[in-house]
Amino acid sequence: MVSFDVERLLNPVKYILEGNPNLKLNQLCLKKLFMFATAETHFSFNGVFYDQTDGVATGSPLAPVLANLFMGHHEKIWLENYQGPEVIFYHRYVDDTFCLFNNEHDALLFFDYINSQHRNIKFTMEKEENHQLPFLDVLVDNGQSEFPVTSVFRKKTYTGLLSNFFSFTPSSYKLAHL
Numbered sequence: 001m002v003s004f005d006v007e008r009l010l011n012p013v014k015y016i017l018e019g020n021p022n023l024k025l026n027q028l029c030l031k032k033l034f035m036f037a038t039a040e041t042h043f044s045f046n047g048v049f050y051d052q053t054d055g056v057a058t059g060s061p062l063a064p065v066l067a068n069l070f071m072g073h074h075e076k077i078w079l080e081n082y083q084g085p086e087v088i089f090y091h092r093y094v095d096d097t098f099c100l101f102n103n104e105h106d107a108l109l110f111f112d113y114i115n116s117q118h119r120n121i122k123f124t125m126e127k128e129e130n131h132q133l134p135f136l137d138v139l140v141d142n143g144q145s146e147f148p149v150t151s152v153f154r155k156k157t158y159t160g161l162l163s164n165f166f167s168f169t170p171s172s173y174k175l176a177h178l
Contacts, residue, residue: 001128001142002107003135004114006071006095006121034066067095078117084109097123098135 025033041052041060075092087110089100101107104127111125126133131143139153163169 001133001140002099002101002111003126003133004097004099004111004123005126006067006123064094071095074118074121078114082110082113084113093136096136098133098140 023030043050043052071092071094075097079087079090085102085106087099087101087106089098091098099107099110101110107125107127111123115123128142132139132141134140134153134155137153139151141149141151163174165174
């Protein structure tokens with residue numbers, strides 16, 4: 001078991017235009033709109049203002065949609081063209097991918113392959129330890145039974161602290177309606 005995570009993604013302008021031939025925007029207009037909505041944003045840190053110069057701003061409502069479109073287009077091509085050992089199981093959620101291989105060597109070959117496919121997409125890889133692999137917020141345990149057992153996974157930094165419902169926090173956060 002391994003998981004792959006994309007370090008960063010760029011805007012999928014070309015893919016959107018190719019997949020939507022009736023779109024009434026040319027490439028330049030669509031690119032300007034995406035740049036305005038994603039990369040040309042600003043943020044403040046320690047009282048200093050910065051410009052977002054690359055990729056999609058963290059927390060942007062567009063980020064998951066754009067990442068999903070971009071990755072969906074590219075992964076289809078990559079999986080069709082892969083000539084290495086069999087990928088037994090492949091499943092992606094936005095930019096996180098869970099895979100099963102026959103052995104670690106096969107996983108490393110696939111990791112090298114996907115990292116060579118696009119100059120702007122680089123993956124990290126996490127390998128199972130003691131038959132366990134955290135994926136998103138789930139711990140997959142493949143060592144005790146015929147079928148994998150799952151449980152809630154908490155990172156070491158998890159404190160269990162929650163926001164007080166009566167704190168000065170937007171109601172949509174408190175009700176999980178982001």
